[in-house]
Amino acid sequence: MSGFVPSASGPGLALAMRFALRELRSGLRGFYIFIACIALGVAAISGVSSLSRALTEGISKEGQSILGGDISFSLIHRQASDPEAAFLDGLGAVSEIATLRAMGRLPDGTDQALVELKAVDAPYPLYGSVDLRSGQTLTDALAGPGAPWSAVADPQLMARLDLTVGDVLTVGRTSVRITDVIENEPDRLAAGVEFGPRLMIAQDALGATGLVQPGSLIRWHYRVRLPGGASEAALAGVLEKAEETQADAGWRIRSRANAAPGLQRSIVQFSQFLTLVGLTALVVGGVGVANAIRSYLETKREVIASFKCLGATGGFAFQIYLLQMLMLAAIGIAIGLLLGAAIPFGAGAALSSVLPVQLAPDIYPGELGLGLLYGLLTALAFAIWPLGRAHDVPPTALFRDIVAGGTRIPRARYVLATSGMVVILAGIAILLSRDKELAAIYIGASAAAFLLLALVARGVMWLAKRAPQLRSTELRLAVSNIHRPGALTPSVVLSLGLGLTLLVALALIDGNLRRELTSNIAEEAPSFFFVDIQSHELEAFNGLLEEETSGATIETVPMLRGRIVSLRGIPANEYDTSGGSGWILRGDRGITYSDVIPDNAQIVQGEWWPEDYAGKPLVSFEEEAVQELGLQLGDEVTVNVLGREITAEIANTRDIQWQSLAINFVMIFSPNTFAGAPHAHLSTLGWDEPVGPEEELGLLRTVSTAFPTVTTVRVKDAIEQVDSLVAQLSWAIRGASSVTLIASVLVLAGALAAGHRNRIYDAVILKTLGATRGRLILAYGLEYAMLGLATALFALAAGGLAAWFVITRIMGGEFVLLPATAVGSALIALMLTVGFGLIGTWRVLGEKPAPVLRNL
Incomplete structure (x- = not known):
């Protein structure tokens, strides 16, 4: 009669818990890697999610200061009309600001720089404050009777032109004197991407610059402070009223709730990517969980056999070790949650001078719960399989397995349970992602890489087993160790493969992007862009370029800005952009008109209009955008230009090579569409x-001296700025993604530690037979080097394929395999495997033979 048989009331689980707790009384030795793997993945996921939430909460709390008001109304090219201004005045306190790009020049003409010019009125800023280096107020700093007008400048502009307070700068057709330096500009994030340092002047000085011309690329912002700290309901009512009564205004409306939509969108996307990276680290750590459990069960074979001999069922043994695993996983999850919860607080203190907004660190239960869920599911997904293998194996097979070392597939219930956990894990990751398609591709690629790594490990073992006999004893021993029963090959390849593959892919994407910027684009792109060339200056301007340059290509087109209001009669804010190209509907776009096909365009669908066309307005649309937005020839597109809504029919589509940086537009209209409309030119x-x-x-x-109102953009400067941003972002992504490599290293260390038991027997027998420590170290080093090389080759192939897909299919660029990345990945793999392997081997070789031989 067995003491393990549970009663009808079901005390089996309680009994299993008692045994599980008793076996853990000996401590956590052998499970440190298990706990560390779970903790690292959970900390990465919960920490990234909490940090993202802290950033978005910080933006929301500072929404009024970031936006500069409760509501912002923006217009391009023109100021608000009298009825529009009256409507805004009826809402509350209003501040009018103008922003544009201009050239700031030293009076002697020796140097100049592109600046982001901002003209403000007396009420600015409605929220927050502009902090100046001297401590004076903005009103005092900008006070002045006339030319030279007063201005305050960004420290970067001061450094770029070697300016000091009191120096004079020429802007357009007037001069300004720098009276102070800007330390903080509360609404700077609301401006979006900037290509130059800030120069701030009073609105009275703007007219004197001569930069405000019909069709000039200038944005007028009207910030409104609602009375009495308006509630969210009142804010929503104002927005609805604005859309109903001012539908034809054509302005872009933003509220304090979405003060910096571009930044918030970037935070969400970056958070999503890093969450997937954290999930990858957790999956890599899952290999360590499986290795740890498998190694632990190896030491418990006699115990399990004894349980079964005394009448315990396989299910009871499974319950004992599953409960142990859950308790250990709980420890790792708890550590990970503590670390994840601390990350926003640590980041807030460490990055306060770097982050564009003040973090709102807090304990976010939802984000921590996500980490807990991922950690628990990962632990179960990787633990059930090795636990299930010990369920129904008879005691004799358990003892015999010490020698046989065979692999068994557990019974169907455990296979199904493992598969179910994996499906649930992937499903949650996809459902909680903002870009579900990208998440599905990422998870699918990771799963495929995981399966391929298992096949690579088997392939390496197959090749080693069939390798010809080698004369070198050390090399022969190394090859034998790769394919023998209980070999480290699967553990080493799986543990390092995913982490290295991810890093290789990121490095190749980064390298190709920077190569495209600094090489291909720099060679193909024009040297200068000239913006805001007025029609009456165009002939003289082109004449000056032709006179001053030889062998140069000059291209000039009309330039307007417009915002898409609707597509196919569907408002832009309601249009389905799940297929892509949603960026076209956000904000305003550059548009032009032409009676002939541009030289750099290729018609894909439809036909171009005749040169003397005078019918219904037509538009040529970019082909990729048409496909992604689900448009067809004949569909109508409505744009708001200069406050007027114009509806045009899609007549044809064009293929555009954006990477050339030549003059390209998503939309080119037939010339009759804008007959008589004031506009400037782009050259x-x-x-x-x-x-x-x-x-x-x-x-x-x-050019700056002869045409002071023309804004000149030197392409090399812009490329260098973008390249610097790409480099910083790439290092940030690779730094964050290195958590996967850390998990790989932990798993590798655990796998090697788990194999030490067998290595001790091998080393003792070989040393007894006359092998020296040096020869054994050489043999083991060769083994680890071959495994590391095989893993590096896979990482290079899989990472290269992933990078190729991203560069060519998603970004539409040209992919080149970079040799330095290949060599780097191989060196990393070799150093990790050989280094950790030899560290463990040195300990193994130090074991005394006598105790081992007595137990054989």
Whole structure:
């Protein structure tokens, strides 16, 4: 009669818990890697989610200061009309601000810089404060009778032009004197992407610059402070009223709830990517969980056999060790949650001078719960399989398995349970992602890499087993160790493979992007963009370029800005953009008109209109956008330009090569669409042969002096700025993604530690037979080197394929395999496997033979 048989009332689980607790009284030795793997993955997921939440909460709390008001109304090219201004005045206190790009020049013409010019009125800012280096108020700093007008500047502009307070700068057709330096500008984030440092002037000075011309690329912002701290309901009512009564205004409306939509969108996307990276780290750590459980069960074979001999069922044994695993996982999850909860507080203190907004650190239960859920599901997904294998194996087979080392598939219930956990884990990751398609691709690729790594490990073992006999004893021993029963090959390849694959993919994507920027684009792009060329200046301007340059290509097109109001009669804010190209409907777009097909365009569908076309307005749309937005030839597109809504029919689609940085537009209209509309022109200049920086800068000075109201953008400067941003972002992504490599290293260390038991027997027998420590170290080093090389080759192939897909299919660029990345990945794999392997081997070789031989 067995003492393990549970009663009808079901005390079996309680009894299993008693045995589980008793076996854990000996401590956690052998489970440190298990706990560390779970803790690392949970900390990564919960920490990233909490930090993202802290950032978005910080933006929400500072929404009024970031936006500059409770509501912001923005117009392009024009100021608000009298009825529109009256409507705004009826809402509350109003501040009018103008922003545009201009050239800031030293009075002697020796140097100049592109600046983000901001003209403010007396009420600015409605919320927050502009902090100046001297401590004076903005009103006092901008006070002045006239030219030179007063201005305050960003520290970058001061450094760029070697300015000091009191120096004079020429802007457009007037001069400004720098009276102070900007330390803090509360609404800077609301401006979006900026290509130059800030220069702030009073609105009275804006007219004197001569930059405000019909069609100039200038944005007018009207910030409104609602009376009495308006509630969210009152705010929603104002927004609804604005849409109903001012539907034709064509302005872009934002509220304090979405003060920095671009930043919030970037935070969400970055958080989603890092959450997937954390999930990858957790899955890699799952390999460590499986290794730890498998190794632990190896030491418990006699115990399990004894249980079964005394009448315990396989289910009872499974319950004992499943409960142990859950308790250990709980420890790892708890550690991970504590670390994850601390990350926003630590980041807030460490990055306060770098982050664009003040964090709102707090304990966020939802984000921590997500980490807990992922950690628990991962632990179960990787633990059930090895636990299930010990369920119904008879005691004799358990003892015999010490020698046989065979692999068994557990019974169907455990296979199904493992599969179910994996499906649930993947499903939750996809459902909780903002971009479900990208998440599905990422998870699918990770799963495929995981399966391929298992096949690679089996393939390496198969090749080693069939390798010809080698003369070198050390090499022969190394090859034998790769394929023998209980070999470390699967553990090493799986543990390192995913982490290295991810890092190789990120490194190749980064390298190709920067190569595209600094090489291909820099070679193909024009040297200069000239913006806001007025129609009456166009002929003289082109004449100056032709006179000052030889062998240069000059291209000029009309330039307007407009916002898509609706597609196919569906309002833009309600249009389905799940297929992509949603960016086209956010904010305003550059548009132009032409009676002939541009030289750099290729018609994909439809036909171009005749040169003398005078019928219904037509538009040529970018082909990829048409496909992603689900549009067809004949569909109607309504845009708001200069406060007027214009509806045009899609006549044809074009293929656009954006990476050339040539003049390209998503929409090109038939010329009759904008007949009589005021507008400026955009021009590019590119030399057919390379020229030195002296010639480029000389032309920049000449153009800035002759045409002070024309804004000049030197493409090389813009590329360098973008390249710097890409480099910083890439290092941030790779740094965050290194958590996967850390998990890989932990799993590798655990796998090697788990194999030490067998290695001790091997080393003792070989040393007894005359092998020296040096020869054994060489043999083991060769084994680890071959495993590391196999893993590196897989990581290079899989990571290269992933990077190729992202660069060519998603970004539409040209992919090149970079040799330095290949060598780097191989070196990382070799150093990790050989280094950790030899550290463990040195300990193994130090074991005394006598105790081991007595137990054989």
